Amino acid sequence: MALHPEAAALLARSHRLGADPRNTNFAGGNASAKGTDTDPVTGGDVELMWVKGSGGDLGTLTEDGLAVLRLDRLRALTGVYPGVEREDEMVAAFDYCLHGKGGAAPSIDTAMHGLVDAPHVDHLHPDSGIALACAADGEKLTAECFGDRVVWVPWRRPGFQLGLDIAAVKEANPQAVGCVLGGHGITAWGETAEECERNSLHIIRTAERFLAERGAAEPFGPVLEGYGPLPEAERRARAAALAPYVRGLASRDRPQVGHFTDADAVLDFVARAEHPRLAALGTSCPDHFLRTKVRPLVLDLPATAPLEEAVARLKELHEEYRADYRAYYERHASPDSPAMRGADPAIVLVPGVGMFSFGRDKQTARVAGEFYVNAVQVMRGAEAVSGYAPIEESEKFRIEYWELEEAKLRRMPQPRPLAARVALVTGAGSGIGRATALRLAAEGACVVVADLDADSAGAVAEELGGPDRAVAVTADVTSEEQIAEAFEEAALAFGGVDLVVNNAGISISKPLLETTAEDWDRQHAIMARGSFLVSRAAARVMTAQELGGDIVYIASKNGVFAGPNNIAYGAAKADQAHQVRLLAAELGEHGIRVNGVNPDGVVRGSGIFAGGWGARRAAVYGVEEEKLGEFYAQRTLLKREVLPEHVANAVFALTGGELTHTTGLHIPVDAGVAAAFLR
The missing domain is CATH 3.40.225.10 (Class II aldolase/adducin N-terminal domain)
Known part of the structure; x- marks a missing residue:
């Protein structure tokens, strides 16, 4: 019609x-x-x-x-x-x-x-x-x-x-x-x-x-000494360092995704003398405070304060904020009011750095930040011609805890298993990494698509839905600098990282006497050393957040099964397999679970196989390269070919919430290779 x-x-x-x-x-x-x-x-x-x-x-x-x-x-x-x-x-x-x-x-x-x-x-x-x-x-x-x-x-x-x-x-x-x-x-x-x-x-x-x-020219007053914006590179580095701590505080009651902005309007507001008074008055328009809460948490230190001092002060202010919010709720709640939804801030302002905003997903977090920028502009206009006078606190409470608003929240669909979790997947531009990124995003995660090939990473991030769902980073896992930059990008895009998949790899298939020291070093630099570097960076972020986390290694059945002409690859995979056990033992006290997946013969869609590994393995086994997947399937107990999606399913099984008490485990995804059974 x-x-x-x-x-x-x-x-x-x-x-x-x-x-x-x-x-x-x-x-x-x-x-x-x-x-x-x-x-x-x-x-x-x-x-x-x-x-x-x-x-x-x-x-x-x-x-x-x-x-x-x-x-x-x-x-x-x-x-x-x-x-x-x-x-x-x-x-x-x-x-x-x-x-x-x-x-x-x-x-x-x-x-x-x-x-x-x-x-x-x-x-x-x-x-x-x-x-x-x-x-x-x-x-x-x-x-x-x-x-x-x-x-x-x-x-x-x-x-x-x-x-x-x-x-x-x-x-x-x-x-x-x-x-x-x-x-x-x-x-x-x-x-x-x-x-x-x-x-x-x-x-x-x-x-x-x-x-x-x-309007007056400077309605927010003069710039406070030490509160002006840091230089851009320093500002963003500081934001990336603070983000996991701030996200952890904002997620005390329920997990949140973060968003960061250093928009000029925000930087100017938090630099000026009147910002503490105005921020304490809170936002006014119902559309604003329903997304930003009635007021933000404001760090009351200059931009040049040492990072450790800023983190410690944020933790103190967070406890004060929670106490104040509970008091606000108790001042105005009636016996039939909805239960308090959470006392953590949705907006955190950091002088010289910018604003962190939080929500149940990236879009909600981003929009909350946009609304606070609107609120700053409202304060600027009102102060310029008069004085900012928001509605009474009791009226804000009536709307925030309105039964009609509560009913709207009840109508929202139940969150997906990985909602509010941030995943970083290495080697995510193709094969197992791409399939894993797709599955994690489908289950609600925000995904950082990390790959040595920037174009492939960008294409996968776009496939996942763009900036509110995924961001692409170029990451050579042999480079400490690029790994650090990847985690900084994750912090600026989503607030931190909760789930890391060590998938990046290559495969050099040669007999012992043909394997050079360079072959050995390259194989181990990417998989053994690379996984170590990524896991170390992940642990730093996860311990700062204090939200636990998951690290998953895409290892291999070759870490258990001794196949021919495979010394460099098999040894590197065995190294990865033992990293799982070592890190599970070390990181458990922080609520970080470390597990592995042991695939075999993932031919279709595999970047490794397409890069020459398939031809070499086919030659070893005396089969045509295009029939290598069928060959691998026929030597398994189930006679089934393993695809990237099957490995991705195992990653989700380990991280999706059902195996909450499992760490140090390797799951075989090999259709049944008896020689690779874990004993």
Whole structure:
């Protein structure tokens, strides 16, 4: 069925508004359109409203993200409205207003769109509008900025009553094109989609000009000595060193993925004298603090403080933050409030370095950081023309622990087994490494795709879904410097590392008398020494996080089975196999589990076999190279060929949460090679 013209116009308008971060933030705000369609039951006309549903994003909104409601039934709800004390009950009533299957779930703002007497309505959260909405004298400033074209609406929590308030304001002010909602955002309306969009942009751009022309030059005060930004290279190195410690603190109650930004707005904010006062006031707009918590954790040391001192102080501040958050919860919770969800910060500010933000996945963490940048811009605007005056703490609590918000959280799908875990896989550009990266990502992990071949690593990272799911790093595992850089990139991208797969390798297949010292050294440098270097770097990060972790070695049946013409490869694999046992014994006290997988004959998709190993092994066994996989299969007990995906399955079995008490184990993935049975 063709999309209704009004709905199509709504989607186009939403995309234009949502594409510009000056207009609204990710998943923030909503837009609607009203129009006439044919009722499939009666054949007559029916007045409908299309509105962005709960949880959608204006910039990427699709038809499936629209809720479709009958306007007569929605407006009839005013006759049964029980009053502001019971307004939450009205959300369930929206279901009885849906047209047909109704599309997406209606959001809390549905009443605002339906009750306002205008064919098109936008509700947005622009930084400029919220700056006026959160200014100490916001009502007076709104009048100065807009005259009577935009009306002030005092703070009220989103819901049915706010819809009634805005509808009354519009009716009483026929000259108005919209309103500023105290502590919240803006709403605009129009007779057509174009007029509504024009009015929204008029409010946003006029507020921007007002703040720029009227505002003080340095609303956050002078730069504090020692709090200015470190040079970029030093700043990012410091962030990478701090990230695992900060992520560990932010994950006390539940595992979190991290995001780092050193955006100019953040660096300037934390360098200025007023940042402690403003940060303590917290964010204001509900869209902000639902993602950032009511306030951030702020390190109160200069950028030049020694790393050890900064880490120790962060731990002290974290304990204070948790105590303060619990006190906040206990001050405002009622007997029927949802249980406290967690007392760890979502935002951590570090002067001279930047901001760490956290969430259940990378996108959530990144968006939390983006919202705090929005909050900083709001504070800047409000302080420039007045004073920043966010809504009362009790109101923040009402929204943070709103039963409707709790119900939205309950509707979220259960997390996948590796959700909030960060994996680093070496040799991940092809073969077993690629298959392992794909499987771990499919199970919810963020993946650092490490490979000597930058193009292959980049292609796999893109295949996994891009920066919110995976990043590519170029890593020669024989280089301590490149390994350190790979883990630094992991820390900056995701906050740290929880799961490392030592997979990088080559294979030199020669008889003893033809094996050179260079062959031996190269084979051992990549697999024995390389695995040691990667595991050592992983252990440093994992012990800093204090979250435990997994290290998995892709060893080989050749570490157990003595095959011909294979001295360098087999000895290196035996070295790896014993590293598993040694590290399991050493790292267990830190909750780090170390296990291995012993594959055999993984021919298809293998970079090692494609690089000449296959031809040499085929010659040893007297078979055609293209039939080497079949040959390996026939010598097994199960007569099955081993594929990269089978090895990846074993890695997931070891790390996916079912084998929580297993360490020091080698799992054979060889279809049954009796000579390689572990005894």
